[in-house]
Amino acid sequence: MSSLFRWSSTKVTLLVLGITAATITPIVISAPASSQTPVPSATPSPATPSPTSTVNLSDVSSDYWARPFIQALAENNVISGFPDGTYRPNQPVTRAEFAALIQKAFSTQNRVRQLSAGGFSDVPANYWAAAAIQNAYETGFLAGYPGNVFRPNQEIPRVQGIVALSSGLGLTGGDTSTLTTYYNDASAIPEYAVGSVAAATVGNLVVNYPDVKQLNPQQSLTRAEAAALLYQALVKQGRVQPIASNLPASQYVVAGTPTSTDIVSLAASSSSFTTLTSLLKTAGLTDILQQPGPYTVFAPTNDAFAALPAATLQQLEQPENREALVKILRYHVVPGAVTASQLSAGELTTDEGRPVNIKIDSANSQVTVNNARVLQADVKASNGVIHAINQVLIPPDVNISQLNQPSTGSTTPDVNVGRSTRGGRSYIGGGGNIGLSGNDSALSDSNFAVISKLGLTNNISVRPSVIFGDDTIFLVPVTLDFSPRRAGSVGERSYSISPFIGAGVAIEANLDTDIGLLLTGGVDVPVGSRFTVTGSVNASFLDDTDVGLLLGVGFNF
Numbered sequence: 001m002s003s004l005f006r007w008s009s010t011k012v013t014l015l016v017l018g019i020t021a022a023t024i025t026p027i028v029i030s031a032p033a034s035s036q037t038p039v040p041s042a043t044p045s046p047a048t049p050s051p052t053s054t055v056n057l058s059d060v061s062s063d064y065w066a067r068p069f070i071q072a073l074a075e076n077n078v079i080s081g082f083p084d085g086t087y088r089p090n091q092p093v094t095r096a097e098f099a100a101l102i103q104k105a106f107s108t109q110n111r112v113r114q115l116s117a118g119g120f121s122d123v124p125a126n127y128w129a130a131a132a133i134q135n136a137y138e139t140g141f142l143a144g145y146p147g148n149v150f151r152p153n154q155e156i157p158r159v160q161g162i163v164a165l166s167s168g169l170g171l172t173g174g175d176t177s178t179l180t181t182y183y184n185d186a187s188a189i190p191e192y193a194v195g196s197v198a199a200a201t202v203g204n205l206v207v208n209y210p211d212v213k214q215l216n217p218q219q220s221l222t223r224a225e226a227a228a229l230l231y232q233a234l235v236k237q238g239r240v241q242p243i244a245s246n247l248p249a250s251q252y253v254v255a256g257t258p259t260s261t262d263i264v265s266l267a268a269s270s271s272s273f274t275t276l277t278s279l280l281k282t283a284g285l286t287d288i289l290q291q292p293g294p295y296t297v298f299a300p301t302n303d304a305f306a307a308l309p310a311a312t313l314q315q316l317e318q319p320e321n322r323e324a325l326v327k328i329l330r331y332h333v334v335p336g337a338v339t340a341s342q343l344s345a346g347e348l349t350t351d352e353g354r355p356v357n358i359k360i361d362s363a364n365s366q367v368t369v370n371n372a373r374v375l376q377a378d379v380k381a382s383n384g385v386i387h388a389i390n391q392v393l394i395p396p397d398v399n400i401s402q403l404n405q406p407s408t409g410s411t412t413p414d415v416n417v418g419r420s421t422r423g424g425r426s427y428i429g430g431g432g433n434i435g436l437s438g439n440d441s442a443l444s445d446s447n448f449a450v451i452s453k454l455g456l457t458n459n460i461s462v463r464p465s466v467i468f469g470d471d472t473i474f475l476v477p478v479t480l481d482f483s484p485r486r487a488g489s490v491g492e493r494s495y496s497i498s499p500f501i502g503a504g505v506a507i508e509a510n511l512d513t514d515i516g517l518l519l520t521g522g523v524d525v526p527v528g529s530r531f532t533v534t535g536s537v538n539a540s541f542l543d544d545t546d547v548g549l550l551l552g553v554g555f556n557f
Contacts, residue, residue, distance in 0.1 A: 056085070057070065057071075057074065057081045057085065057086060057087040058084075058085045058086055059086045059087055059088065059089065060087050060089060063248075064089065064224075065209050065210070065224075065248065065249060065252065066089060066209070066224035066225070066227060066228050066249060067249070068243050068244075068247050068249045069207075069224075069227045069228040069230075069231040069243070069249060070087060070089065070224060070227045072231060072240065073105075073227050073230060073231055074087075076240075077104070078101070078104050078105045078230065078234075079101065079104070079223075079227055079230075087223065087224075088223060089222060089223050089224035089227075090222050090223070090224065091222065091223050092155040092156075092220040092221065092222060092223075093155065093156055093161075093220070093221045093222065093223055093226050094152060094153050094154060094155055094156065095133075095142065095150065095151055095152055095153075095154050095155075095156045095160075096127075096128075096129035096132070096133060096150075096152035096153065097129070098136075098142070098156045098161060098164070098221070098226060099129055099132040099133045099135070099136035099141075099142055099152075100129050100132040101226060101230060102132070102135070102136045102139075102141050102142070102164070102168065102230075103131075103132040103135045103136060105230050105233070105234065106139065106141070106168065106233075109139040109140075109141075109168065110139065111138040111139055112138070112139065112140045113137070113138055113140065114138060115134050115137050115138055116148075118148075119134065120133065120144050120148055120149055120150035121147070121148050121149055122149045122150055122151065122152065123150050123152055127152065129152060133150055133152060136164070136168075137150075139168055140167050140168050140170070141164045141165065141167060141168030142164050142168075155220040155221070156220070156221050157217065157218050157219065157220060157221065158215070158216055158217055158218070158219050158220070158221045158225065159189060159190060159193045159197065159215075159217035159218065160193075160221075161221045161225075161226060161229055162193070162196065162197055162200050162205065162206060162217075162229065163192075163193045163196040163197070163200075165200065165205055165229055165230070165233045166196040166197070166199050166200040166203070166205065167196060168233075169203075169233060169236060169237070171196070171199035171200060171202075171203050171205075171236075172199055173198075173199055173202055174195070174197075174198030174199040174200075174201055174202040174203075174256065175198060176194045176195060176198045178198075179194070179197065179198055179201070182201055182206075182213065182254055182256065183208075183213055183214065183215040183254075184211075184213045184214055185214060185215055185216065185217070186215070188215070188217050188218065189215065189217050190217065193217070197215075197217075200256075201254055201256035202256040203236050203256065204232060204235070204236065204242075204253060204254070204255060204256055205229060205232045205233055205236060206229070206232070206253070206254040206256070207225065207228035207229060207232060207252050207253050207254070208252055208254060209224075209225070209228075209252045210252075212251065212252050212253075212254060228249075228252070231243075232253065238269075238270070241270060241272060241376055241379070241388070242379070244376055244377055244378050244379065245378055245379070245380045246339065246340060246341070246377065246378040262289070262290045262381055262382050262383050263289045263290070263293075263295060263297055263381045263383055263384050263386060264277070264280060264286045264289045264290050265290070266379065266381045266386065267280075267297075267299060267386065272301045272302060272388065273299055273301065273302070273388075274302055275300075275302045275305040275306075275313070276299055276300060276301075276302075276305070278483075278496075279305075279313075279316065279317070279325060279329060280329060281424075281483070281496065282316075282317050282322075282325065282422055282483050283322065283325045283326045283329050284326075284420045284422075285326065285329055285330070287425070289333070289383075290383070291383065292383055293335075293336075293337070293383035293384045294336055294337035294383050294384040294385075295333055295334070295335065295336070295337070295351075295383060295384035296333070296334040296335075296336060296337055296338040296384055296385050296386075296387070297332055297333055297334075297384065297385075297386050297387070298332045298333075298334075298356070298369050298372065298374075298387050298389050298393065299332065299386050299387065299388050299389065300332070300372070300389055300390075300391065300392045300393070301375065301388055301389070301390065303390070304372070304389065304390050304391050304392050305392055307391070307392075308392055308400070309400065309401070312400055312403060315403040316328070316403065317483060319422070319457075319458040319459055321403050322458060324398050324400075324403060327352055327395050327397070327398050328392070328393070328394060328395065328398060330350065330351045330352040331350050331351075331352040331354060331356070331393050331394070331395040332350070332393055333350060333351040333352075334348055334349070334350055334351065334356075335351060336384075337384045337385045338385065339377075339378050339385055340367060340374070340377035340378050340387065343358050343360065343367060344358065344360065345358055345359055345360045346358060350395075352395055354395050354396065354397070356369050356370050356393060357369070357370055367387075369387075369389060369393065370391075370393055371391060372389040372390055372391035372392075372393060373389065373390050373391070374387050374388070374389055375388045375389060375390050376388040415456050415457055416455070416456070416457075417454055417455070417456060418454050418455060418557070419455040419456070419457075420455055421455040421456075421457070421458055421459055421460065421461050421481040422458050422459050422481055422482070422483045422498075423459075423461070423481030423482060423483065423498035423499075423500055423524055424481075424498050424524050424526050424532060424556075425455075425526075425532065425556040425557070426452075426453050426454050426455045426461070426556070426557055427451075427452065427453050427531075427532050427534075427554025427555055427556045427557065428450075428451070428452040428453075428554055428555060428557070429450075429451050429452070429531075429532075429552050429553050429554035429555050430448070430449065430450055430451065430552055430553070431448075431449050431451050431534075431550065431551050431552020431553060432446065432447065432448055432449055432550075432551055432552070433445070433446065433447050433448075433449045433467045433548045433549065433550050433551075434446055434548060434549040434550075434551070435447075435546070435547075435548050436537075436547040436548055436549055437545070437546065437547040438540075438544050438545055438546030438547055438548075439544055439546070440471070440508070440514075440540075440542050440543050440544035440545075440546050441467075441469075441471045441472075441473040441506070441508045441540060441542060441546050442467040442468060442469030442470065442471050442472055442473045443467055443473050443475075443506070443538060443540050443546040443547070443548040444546040444547070444548060445469055445470075445548075447467050447468050447469040448467075448468050449465055449466065449467045449468065449550055449552060450465060450466050450468075451463070451465045451534065451550065451552040451554060452464050452465065452554070453524070453532075453534075453554065455481075456478075459480060459481050459482075460478065460479070460480060460481065461478070461479055461481055461500070462476065462477070462478050462479075462504075463475075463476075463477050463478075463479055463500075463502070463520070463536075464476050465550065467548070467550070471508055471509075471510050472508075472509045472510075473506055473507065473508050473509065473540065473546075474506070474507040474509060475504070475506055475518055475520070475538055475540070475550075476504045476505050476506075476507070476518070477502040477503060477504035477518050477519075477520040477538075478502050478503065478504050479500040479501060479502030479520065480500060480501055480502060481498060481499075481500045482498060482499045482500065483498070496525070496526065497523045497524070497525050498523060498524040498525075498526070499521075499522070499523050500520075500521070500522060500523070500524065500536075501520070501521040502519075502520050502521070503517070503518060503519050503520070504518045504520070505517070505518055506518040506538075506540035506541075506542060508540075508542055514542045514543060515542075516540055516541045516542040517540070517541040518538060518539070518540050518541075519538070519539045520536050520537070520538045520539075521536060521537055522534060522535050522536025522537060522550075523535060523536075526556075530555065530556055531553055531554065531555060531556060532553070532554045532556055533552075533553055533554075534550075534551070534552055534553075534554060535549070535550070535551045535552075536549075536550050537549055537550075538550055
């Protein structure tokens with residue numbers, strides 16, 4: 001049997017241990033390169049302004065179509081009003097003013113080009129927006145005109161504003177032939193802008209008022225429209241939450257990409273619910289909340305979990321506290337889709353079987369659940385609705401102060417073959433092996449393989465696999481499974497990884513059967529609720545030392 005490399009047992013063991021150690025460190029799947037920067041750590045507050053907002057713009061009434069966009073950006077100091085307390089929402093925006101708005105909204109954006117030393121000929125060095133214009137150019141949002149001019153005082157057309165945001169965020173994709181399905185006046189879009197408008201449409205950046213199908217590309221962009229476009233661009237970056245679907249403003253967002261998805265995926269796509277998403281995976285509840293339902297989830301934000309007593313989160317992630325974690329999470333779930341308008345004062349029975357107390361403050365349009373305040377209501381999912389809340393709800397039969405107490409008496413692990421572990425569900429599937437070293441078995445060659453994972457306890461599983469070849473080998477490792485870790489995103493989709501390490505036996509099936517030690521380490525990557533992609537490095541110590549890379553896809557059960 002051929003081999004590209006021959007390594008000593010000592011070197012191979014060190015290699016496997018090194019790769020194994022790497023699997024339990026955080027791994028990041030990089031998104032496609034673009035001019036967009038990572039999400040800042042200081043994320044703006046939720047989309048829906050609170051009734052007690054300190055920002056008061058006298059000419060933006062409570063029923064004004066763009067108020068949610070304007071109010072949210074004003075509260076986060078992205079936009080501001082005039083000294084007389086007005087915002088003048090219908091006033092056109094100049095190219096210089098739009099550059100200033102871009103600088104405020106995307107202050108940490110990477111620079112992708114450099115303005116020449118002399119700058120634009122019609123933008124003096126002492127011009128009030130000179131720095132903002134240079135920033136908007138160098139970050140890829142705005143460009144000049146032929147002749148090295150910027151025309152700072154020219155009113156910017158709507159189509160230019162859309163192209164600027166699409167370019168600065170590095171948006172791509174979108175079928176230009178489908179623009180007529182979104183806009184009645186698609187033929188009026190300039191040829192240079194067609195691709196960018198298509199990408200912005202797919203990215204849900206475009207907001208059209210009063211007719212969502214009327215783009216009016218050459219019409220001057222107003223201050224209200226600029227706020228709406230900027231807000232949707234921040235939504236695209238994950239820095240703010242989408243406008244709640246129960247607000248009239250949401251109907252003017254051109255939905256190029258359907259945003260409705262299941263509750264778990266919707267929470268996982270939001271930077272506000274990363275802790276909740278992680279805990280749902282740890283508790284093994286993700287599959288339930290991806291079922292048709294419908295469900296209502298009162299979802300604590302990351303800040304709500306951070307406000308729990310010190311070390312509580314770490315304790316909830318421990319296997320011995322899994323029952324308490326499941327109770328807490330189910331206490332946030334109510335069967336059926338209950339919107340904010342359908343909530344009424346009184347008790348509401350949760351999936352945990354214990355009620356929560358709903359209070360309605362009609363005067364301030366405020367809803368509380370027990371003592372938690374609803375920050376954003378009616379985030380629609382395909383299988384229910386999410387209401388973001390500012391505190392974690394603790395059921396009356398769970399005492400979180402006792403989570404740190406050591407367990408008393410002996411406990412026996414809950415062994416159930418085929419169960420889910422904290423690393424994910426059990427599976428069976430197929431794949432292939434890539435030989436890395438050795439010359440003794442099919443593990444050292446490129447061969448077809450059958451793979452599996454059978455959960456035993458919350459953190460232990462057995463992973464029988466067989467690699468076919470001239471010297472077929474059976475691998476039977478017992479592994480320690482680690483909790484899922486957020487790995488980042490590829491395009492629009494977020495992923496997590498679940499590392500594992502272990503040891504067991506390797507059985508070479510030939511005329512002279514050999515049995516030896518097996519070391520393994522790798523990661524599982526759940527892909528939806530049905531499949532898991534897996535990869536592992538295996539080293540068998542038979543007559544020779546064989547090392548192989550096993551890759552496969554498993555069907556979850």
